[in-house]
Amino acid sequence: VTGTDTLLRRFVPGLDRSVCRFVLGTIPLARPTPDEAVALIRHALGRGVDVIDTARVYGPAEAYVGRALRDVPGADDVVVTTKSVSRDGDGLRRDLETSLANLGRRAVDVFFLHQVDSFPELDAVLAPNGALAAVQRARDEGLVGKIGLSGHFTPVLVRVLETMDLDVLLGRFNLTMTDDEAELVAGAHERGMAVATMKVYEGGFVTKHTDLALRFAVHHPGLDLVMIGCETVEQVDGNLAAFTASRPLADDEEQRLRTAAEALRSTTFCSYCGYCTAACPKALPVAHVFNLEGKLQVYGDDYGFQGSPGAAMYVSEFLSAIDACDECGACEERCPNRLPIRRLLKERRARLQACLDGRGDEG
Ligand code: SF4
Numbered sequence: 001v002t003g004t005d006t007l008l009r010r011f012v013p014g015l016d017r018s019v020c021r022f023v024l025g026t027i028p029l030a031r032p033t034p035d036e037a038v039a040l041i042r043h044a045l046g047r048g049v050d051v052i053d054t055a056r057v058y059g060p061a062e063a064y065v066g067r068a069l070r071d072v073p074g075a076d077d078v079v080v081t082t083k084s085v086s087r088d089g090d091g092l093r094r095d096l097e098t099s100l101a102n103l104g105r106r107a108v109d110v111f112f113l114h115q116v117d118s119f120p121e122l123d124a125v126l127a128p129n130g131a132l133a134a135v136q137r138a139r140d141e142g143l144v145g146k147i148g149l150s151g152h153f154t155p156v157l158v159r160v161l162e163t164m165d166l167d168v169l170l171g172r173f174n175l176t177m178t179d180d181e182a183e184l185v186a187g188a189h190e191r192g193m194a195v196a197t198m199k200v201y202e203g204g205f206v207t208k209h210t211d212l213a214l215r216f217a218v219h220h221p222g223l224d225l226v227m228i229g230c231e232t233v234e235q236v237d238g239n240l241a242a243f244t245a246s247r248p249l250a251d252d253e254e255q256r257l258r259t260a261a262e263a264l265r266s267t268t269f270c271s272y273c274g275y276c277t278a279a280c281p282k283a284l285p286v287a288h289v290f291n292l293e294g295k296l297q298v299y300g301d302d303y304g305f306q307g308s309p310g311a312a313m314y315v316s317e318f319l320s321a322i323d324a325c326d327e328c329g330a331c332e333e334r335c336p337n338r339l340p341i342r343r344l345l346k347e348r349r350a351r352l353q354a355c356l357d358g359r360g361d362e363g
Protein backbone atom coordinates (compact mmCIF):
# COMPACT_ATOMS: atom_id res chain seq x y z
CA VAL A 1 0.00 0.00 0.00
CA THR A 2 1.72 3.10 -1.23
CA GLY A 3 2.82 5.57 1.37
CA THR A 4 1.78 3.58 4.39
CA ASP A 5 4.29 0.80 4.78
CA THR A 6 6.71 3.05 6.58
CA LEU A 7 4.12 3.74 9.21
CA LEU A 8 2.80 0.19 9.32
CA ARG A 9 6.31 -0.99 10.03
CA ARG A 10 5.99 0.57 13.45
CA PHE A 11 3.37 -1.91 14.58
CA VAL A 12 3.54 -4.76 12.15
CA PRO A 13 4.93 -8.08 13.43
CA GLY A 14 8.60 -8.31 14.15
CA LEU A 15 9.12 -4.59 13.80
CA ASP A 16 9.46 -1.80 16.32
CA ARG A 17 6.97 -2.34 19.13
CA SER A 18 8.40 0.34 21.36
CA VAL A 19 5.94 2.91 20.09
CA CYS A 20 2.31 2.40 21.01
CA ARG A 21 0.21 4.36 18.58
CA PHE A 22 -2.86 6.47 19.11
CA VAL A 23 -5.64 5.58 16.68
CA LEU A 24 -8.56 7.94 16.15
CA GLY A 25 -11.71 5.88 16.58
CA THR A 26 -14.79 7.06 14.68
CA ILE A 27 -17.75 5.27 16.30
CA PRO A 28 -18.91 8.50 18.01
CA LEU A 29 -18.96 10.44 14.73
CA ALA A 30 -22.56 9.50 14.08
CA ARG A 31 -23.58 12.22 16.53
CA PRO A 32 -21.87 15.43 15.29
CA THR A 33 -23.05 17.09 12.07
CA PRO A 34 -21.17 16.06 8.91
CA ASP A 35 -19.20 19.31 8.85
CA GLU A 36 -18.31 18.96 12.53
CA ALA A 37 -17.21 15.36 12.03
CA VAL A 38 -14.99 16.23 9.08
CA ALA A 39 -13.53 19.19 11.00
CA LEU A 40 -12.80 16.90 13.94
CA ILE A 41 -10.91 14.42 11.77
CA ARG A 42 -8.92 17.21 10.14
CA HIS A 43 -8.18 18.68 13.56
CA ALA A 44 -6.80 15.30 14.65
CA LEU A 45 -4.68 15.08 11.50
CA GLY A 46 -3.37 18.55 12.23
CA ARG A 47 -2.36 17.38 15.69
CA GLY A 48 -0.30 14.57 14.21
CA VAL A 49 -2.74 11.66 14.34
CA ASP A 50 -1.76 9.33 11.53
CA VAL A 51 -3.96 6.26 12.03
CA ILE A 52 -7.77 6.39 11.72
CA ASP A 53 -10.09 3.48 12.36
CA THR A 54 -13.59 3.22 10.98
CA ALA A 55 -16.07 0.54 9.87
CA ARG A 56 -18.90 -0.11 7.46
CA VAL A 57 -21.31 -0.29 10.39
CA TYR A 58 -20.30 3.04 11.95
CA GLY A 59 -23.03 4.89 10.07
CA PRO A 60 -21.66 7.82 8.08
CA ALA A 61 -18.20 7.71 9.73
CA GLU A 62 -16.44 5.99 6.85
CA ALA A 63 -17.65 8.62 4.37
CA TYR A 64 -16.60 11.39 6.78
CA VAL A 65 -13.09 9.94 6.86
CA GLY A 66 -13.02 9.95 3.07
CA ARG A 67 -14.22 13.55 2.97
CA ALA A 68 -11.71 14.64 5.61
CA LEU A 69 -8.78 13.10 3.75
CA ARG A 70 -9.74 14.58 0.38
CA ASP A 71 -7.35 17.27 -0.79
CA VAL A 72 -5.41 17.28 2.47
CA PRO A 73 -1.61 17.39 2.12
CA GLY A 74 -0.03 14.16 3.32
CA ALA A 75 -3.34 12.28 3.35
CA ASP A 76 -1.76 9.35 1.53
CA ASP A 77 0.50 8.77 4.51
CA VAL A 78 -2.42 8.40 6.94
CA VAL A 79 -3.14 4.77 7.78
CA VAL A 80 -6.86 4.03 7.44
CA THR A 81 -8.40 0.87 8.82
CA THR A 82 -11.96 -0.23 8.25
CA LYS A 83 -14.08 -3.32 8.86
CA SER A 84 -16.84 -5.52 7.51
CA VAL A 85 -19.28 -7.69 9.44
CA SER A 86 -19.93 -9.84 6.37
CA ARG A 87 -19.06 -13.48 6.93
CA ASP A 88 -19.40 -14.65 3.33
CA GLY A 89 -16.99 -13.79 0.56
CA ASP A 90 -19.45 -12.01 -1.73
CA GLY A 91 -20.72 -9.81 1.08
CA LEU A 92 -17.22 -8.92 2.17
CA ARG A 93 -16.25 -7.99 -1.38
CA ARG A 94 -19.26 -5.70 -1.69
CA ASP A 95 -18.40 -4.10 1.64
CA LEU A 96 -14.80 -3.58 0.63
CA GLU A 97 -15.82 -1.89 -2.62
CA THR A 98 -18.21 0.36 -0.70
CA SER A 99 -15.46 1.20 1.78
CA LEU A 100 -13.03 2.09 -0.99
CA ALA A 101 -15.63 4.36 -2.58
CA ASN A 102 -16.44 6.01 0.76
CA LEU A 103 -12.81 6.49 1.64
CA GLY A 104 -11.80 7.64 -1.83
CA ARG A 105 -8.80 5.30 -1.79
CA ARG A 106 -7.59 2.60 -4.06
CA ALA A 107 -6.66 0.40 -1.06
CA VAL A 108 -7.51 0.00 2.61
CA ASP A 109 -4.43 -0.24 4.82
CA VAL A 110 -5.90 -2.71 7.31
CA PHE A 111 -9.22 -4.44 6.64
CA PHE A 112 -10.79 -6.09 9.68
CA LEU A 113 -13.21 -8.99 9.78
CA HIS A 114 -15.44 -7.21 12.24
CA GLN A 115 -16.86 -8.48 15.51
CA VAL A 116 -16.40 -12.20 15.06
CA ASP A 117 -18.02 -13.14 18.36
CA SER A 118 -19.15 -16.75 18.02
CA PHE A 119 -17.79 -20.04 16.78
CA PRO A 120 -20.43 -20.37 14.04
CA GLU A 121 -19.47 -16.92 12.76
CA LEU A 122 -15.82 -17.92 12.80
CA ASP A 123 -16.63 -21.11 10.89
CA ALA A 124 -18.45 -19.03 8.28
CA VAL A 125 -15.48 -16.68 7.97
CA LEU A 126 -13.14 -19.63 7.45
CA ALA A 127 -15.37 -21.46 4.96
CA PRO A 128 -14.04 -21.93 1.39
CA ASN A 129 -16.22 -19.06 0.13
CA GLY A 130 -16.01 -17.17 3.37
CA ALA A 131 -14.86 -13.69 4.27
CA LEU A 132 -11.24 -14.65 4.96
CA ALA A 133 -10.70 -16.10 1.49
CA ALA A 134 -12.24 -12.96 -0.03
CA VAL A 135 -10.08 -10.56 1.95
CA GLN A 136 -6.97 -12.60 1.14
CA ARG A 137 -7.86 -12.34 -2.56
CA ALA A 138 -8.33 -8.60 -2.14
CA ARG A 139 -4.90 -8.38 -0.54
CA ASP A 140 -3.39 -10.25 -3.48
CA GLU A 141 -5.05 -7.71 -5.77
CA GLY A 142 -3.58 -4.83 -3.80
CA LEU A 143 -6.93 -3.58 -2.50
CA VAL A 144 -6.07 -4.42 1.11
CA GLY A 145 -2.72 -3.91 2.81
CA LYS A 146 -3.03 -5.95 6.01
CA ILE A 147 -5.71 -8.29 7.32
CA GLY A 148 -7.17 -7.97 10.80
CA LEU A 149 -9.94 -9.48 12.87
CA SER A 150 -11.86 -7.96 15.75
CA GLY A 151 -13.90 -9.67 18.44
CA HIS A 152 -15.00 -9.42 22.05
CA PHE A 153 -14.96 -13.05 23.20
CA THR A 154 -11.67 -14.48 24.39
CA PRO A 155 -12.35 -18.16 23.60
CA VAL A 156 -13.33 -17.25 20.05
CA LEU A 157 -10.19 -15.15 19.67
CA VAL A 158 -8.08 -18.01 21.04
CA ARG A 159 -9.52 -20.20 18.26
CA VAL A 160 -8.75 -17.39 15.80
CA LEU A 161 -5.10 -17.49 16.85
CA GLU A 162 -5.04 -21.23 16.34
CA THR A 163 -6.61 -21.19 12.91
CA MET A 164 -5.87 -17.92 11.16
CA ASP A 165 -2.83 -16.13 9.86
CA LEU A 166 -3.57 -12.49 10.64
CA ASP A 167 -1.62 -9.26 10.67
CA VAL A 168 -3.62 -7.48 13.38
CA LEU A 169 -5.82 -8.75 16.21
CA LEU A 170 -8.25 -6.23 17.69
CA GLY A 171 -9.89 -6.96 21.04
CA ARG A 172 -11.23 -5.41 24.17
CA PHE A 173 -7.96 -5.41 26.10
CA ASN A 174 -8.20 -2.84 28.85
CA LEU A 175 -7.68 -2.41 32.56
CA THR A 176 -10.18 -5.18 33.22
CA MET A 177 -7.91 -7.62 31.37
CA THR A 178 -8.04 -11.16 32.76
CA ASP A 179 -5.18 -13.67 32.79
CA ASP A 180 -6.78 -15.46 29.83
CA GLU A 181 -6.81 -12.23 27.85
CA ALA A 182 -3.20 -11.46 28.81
CA GLU A 183 -2.22 -14.90 27.51
CA LEU A 184 -4.14 -14.25 24.33
CA VAL A 185 -2.30 -10.97 23.76
CA ALA A 186 1.07 -12.62 24.40
CA GLY A 187 0.13 -15.50 22.10
CA ALA A 188 -0.77 -13.09 19.32
CA HIS A 189 2.64 -11.48 19.60
CA GLU A 190 4.33 -14.86 19.56
CA ARG A 191 2.44 -15.60 16.35
CA GLY A 192 3.80 -12.36 14.93
CA MET A 193 0.57 -10.38 14.97
CA ALA A 194 0.18 -6.77 15.99
CA VAL A 195 -2.38 -6.27 18.77
CA ALA A 196 -4.83 -3.40 18.84
CA THR A 197 -7.19 -2.53 21.64
CA MET A 198 -10.55 -0.81 21.76
CA LYS A 199 -12.70 0.25 24.70
CA VAL A 200 -9.80 1.55 26.75
CA TYR A 201 -12.36 3.24 29.00
CA GLU A 202 -14.58 0.17 28.85
CA GLY A 203 -17.09 1.81 26.55
CA GLY A 204 -17.35 4.95 28.69
CA PHE A 205 -17.75 3.14 31.98
CA VAL A 206 -14.44 4.18 33.44
CA THR A 207 -15.03 7.78 34.37
CA LYS A 208 -13.07 8.33 37.56
CA HIS A 209 -9.72 6.80 36.71
CA THR A 210 -9.44 7.40 33.01
CA ASP A 211 -5.75 8.19 33.51
CA LEU A 212 -5.10 4.71 34.91
CA ALA A 213 -7.11 3.11 32.15
CA LEU A 214 -5.22 4.94 29.42
CA ARG A 215 -1.82 4.32 30.99
CA PHE A 216 -2.61 0.64 31.38
CA ALA A 217 -3.22 0.35 27.65
CA VAL A 218 -0.47 2.64 26.38
CA HIS A 219 2.24 0.98 28.45
CA HIS A 220 1.05 -2.60 28.24
CA PRO A 221 3.90 -4.45 26.53
CA GLY A 222 1.50 -6.44 24.35
CA LEU A 223 -0.55 -3.59 22.91
CA ASP A 224 0.62 -1.86 19.74
CA LEU A 225 -2.38 0.26 18.79
CA VAL A 226 -4.83 1.99 21.09
CA MET A 227 -8.09 3.00 19.44
CA ILE A 228 -9.94 5.83 21.14
CA GLY A 229 -13.23 7.14 19.82
CA CYS A 230 -13.60 10.92 19.98
CA GLU A 231 -16.78 12.95 19.51
CA THR A 232 -15.42 16.46 19.98
CA VAL A 233 -12.17 18.27 19.24
CA GLU A 234 -11.80 18.72 22.98
CA GLN A 235 -11.82 14.95 23.38
CA VAL A 236 -9.20 14.65 20.64
CA ASP A 237 -6.98 17.16 22.39
CA GLY A 238 -7.59 15.69 25.84
CA ASN A 239 -6.90 12.12 24.79
CA LEU A 240 -3.83 13.09 22.79
CA ALA A 241 -2.42 15.10 25.68
CA ALA A 242 -3.05 12.25 28.12
CA PHE A 243 -1.62 9.74 25.67
CA THR A 244 1.55 11.74 25.12
CA ALA A 245 2.10 12.55 28.79
CA SER A 246 1.21 9.13 30.13
CA ARG A 247 3.73 7.21 32.17
CA PRO A 248 3.79 3.54 33.14
CA LEU A 249 1.68 2.48 36.11
CA ALA A 250 3.46 2.64 39.45
CA ASP A 251 3.69 -0.58 41.45
CA ASP A 252 0.93 0.41 43.87
CA GLU A 253 -1.36 1.41 41.01
CA GLU A 254 -0.78 -1.88 39.24
CA GLN A 255 -1.38 -3.77 42.47
CA ARG A 256 -4.67 -1.95 42.92
CA LEU A 257 -5.78 -3.02 39.46
CA ARG A 258 -4.70 -6.60 40.04
CA THR A 259 -6.63 -6.78 43.31
CA ALA A 260 -9.74 -5.44 41.64
CA ALA A 261 -9.36 -7.85 38.73
CA GLU A 262 -8.92 -10.78 41.09
CA ALA A 263 -12.16 -9.86 42.79
CA LEU A 264 -13.79 -9.64 39.37
CA ARG A 265 -12.69 -13.15 38.50
CA SER A 266 -14.00 -14.52 41.78
CA THR A 267 -17.41 -12.94 41.25
CA THR A 268 -17.76 -13.78 37.57
CA PHE A 269 -18.56 -17.29 36.53
CA CYS A 270 -19.33 -16.66 32.89
CA SER A 271 -16.31 -17.54 30.79
CA TYR A 272 -17.44 -15.38 27.86
CA CYS A 273 -17.54 -18.28 25.41
CA GLY A 274 -20.65 -17.01 23.62
CA TYR A 275 -22.30 -20.42 23.15
CA CYS A 276 -25.43 -19.13 24.84
CA THR A 277 -25.85 -16.28 22.37
CA ALA A 278 -25.27 -18.63 19.46
CA ALA A 279 -28.03 -20.90 20.79
CA CYS A 280 -30.46 -18.12 21.70
CA PRO A 281 -33.22 -17.59 19.10
CA LYS A 282 -32.99 -13.87 19.89
CA ALA A 283 -29.18 -13.80 20.04
CA LEU A 284 -29.33 -12.11 23.43
CA PRO A 285 -25.91 -10.86 24.65
CA VAL A 286 -25.87 -12.95 27.81
CA ALA A 287 -22.11 -12.84 28.34
CA HIS A 288 -22.05 -9.08 28.02
CA VAL A 289 -24.77 -8.81 30.66
CA PHE A 290 -22.97 -11.12 33.09
CA ASN A 291 -19.57 -9.55 32.60
CA LEU A 292 -20.92 -6.05 32.82
CA GLU A 293 -22.62 -6.90 36.07
CA GLY A 294 -19.40 -8.32 37.44
CA LYS A 295 -17.52 -5.19 36.51
CA LEU A 296 -20.14 -3.00 38.08
CA GLN A 297 -19.65 -4.93 41.29
CA VAL A 298 -15.89 -4.70 41.28
CA TYR A 299 -15.06 -1.46 39.55
CA GLY A 300 -18.32 0.36 40.21
CA ASP A 301 -17.50 2.94 42.85
CA ASP A 302 -13.76 2.81 42.50
CA TYR A 303 -13.51 3.49 38.80
CA GLY A 304 -16.73 5.34 38.12
CA PHE A 305 -18.59 2.55 36.41
CA GLN A 306 -21.83 3.87 37.75
CA GLY A 307 -23.73 6.95 36.73
CA SER A 308 -21.61 7.60 33.64
CA PRO A 309 -23.31 8.36 30.28
CA GLY A 310 -21.72 5.22 28.84
CA ALA A 311 -23.05 3.11 31.69
CA ALA A 312 -26.55 4.51 31.29
CA MET A 313 -26.57 3.78 27.58
CA TYR A 314 -25.25 0.24 27.88
CA VAL A 315 -27.34 -0.64 30.89
CA SER A 316 -30.50 0.54 29.13
CA GLU A 317 -29.67 -1.65 26.15
CA PHE A 318 -29.01 -4.64 28.36
CA LEU A 319 -32.24 -4.14 30.28
CA SER A 320 -34.14 -4.24 26.98
CA ALA A 321 -32.26 -7.39 26.01
CA ILE A 322 -33.07 -9.12 29.27
CA ASP A 323 -36.72 -8.13 28.89
CA ALA A 324 -36.79 -9.81 25.48
CA CYS A 325 -35.87 -13.17 27.01
CA ASP A 326 -38.84 -15.55 26.84
CA GLU A 327 -37.13 -18.10 29.12
CA CYS A 328 -37.01 -20.81 26.48
CA GLY A 329 -33.87 -22.29 28.08
CA ALA A 330 -31.97 -23.02 24.86
CA CYS A 331 -28.96 -21.11 26.17
CA GLU A 332 -28.64 -23.20 29.33
CA GLU A 333 -28.36 -26.43 27.34
CA ARG A 334 -25.28 -25.02 25.61
CA CYS A 335 -23.55 -23.35 28.58
CA PRO A 336 -20.35 -25.31 29.39
CA ASN A 337 -20.41 -23.89 32.93
CA ARG A 338 -24.00 -25.03 33.46
CA LEU A 339 -25.06 -21.57 34.54
CA PRO A 340 -28.72 -21.08 35.42
CA ILE A 341 -28.86 -18.31 32.86
CA ARG A 342 -32.58 -17.57 33.10
CA ARG A 343 -32.46 -17.10 36.85
CA LEU A 344 -29.23 -15.13 36.71
CA LEU A 345 -30.60 -12.80 34.05
CA LYS A 346 -33.53 -11.96 36.30
CA GLU A 347 -31.21 -11.29 39.22
CA ARG A 348 -28.96 -9.16 37.03
CA ARG A 349 -31.91 -7.14 35.86
CA ALA A 350 -32.59 -5.80 39.35
CA ARG A 351 -28.94 -4.97 39.84
CA LEU A 352 -28.61 -3.17 36.51
CA GLN A 353 -31.83 -1.24 37.10
CA ALA A 354 -30.43 -0.09 40.44
CA CYS A 355 -27.28 1.05 38.67
CA LEU A 356 -29.30 2.96 36.10
CA ASP A 357 -31.31 4.60 38.87
CA GLY A 358 -28.11 5.66 40.59
CA ARG A 359 -28.57 3.10 43.33
CA GLY A 360 -25.43 1.19 42.41
CA ASP A 361 -24.62 0.05 45.91
CA GLU A 362 -27.85 -1.86 46.16
CA GLY A 363 -28.86 -5.17 44.71
S1 SF4 B 1 -33.78 -18.38 27.83
FE1 SF4 B 1 -33.67 -16.27 27.09
S2 SF4 B 1 -31.48 -15.90 26.80
FE2 SF4 B 1 -31.77 -18.12 26.93
S3 SF4 B 1 -32.01 -18.80 24.80
FE3 SF4 B 1 -34.06 -18.43 25.58
S4 SF4 B 1 -34.53 -16.30 25.01
FE4 SF4 B 1 -32.31 -16.58 24.82
Ligand code: SF4
Pocket (backbone or CB within 6 Å): 269, 270, 271, 272, 273, 274, 275, 276, 277, 286, 287, 290, 334, 335, 336, 337, 338, 339, 341
Ligand atom coordinates in the same frame (compact mmCIF):
# COMPACT_ATOMS: atom_id res chain seq x y z
S1 SF4 C 1 -23.32 -17.83 30.09
FE1 SF4 C 1 -22.37 -19.82 29.75
S2 SF4 C 1 -22.54 -20.15 27.51
FE2 SF4 C 1 -22.91 -18.00 27.89
S3 SF4 C 1 -20.92 -17.01 27.60
FE3 SF4 C 1 -21.15 -17.44 29.80
S4 SF4 C 1 -20.18 -19.42 30.13
FE4 SF4 C 1 -20.54 -19.22 27.90
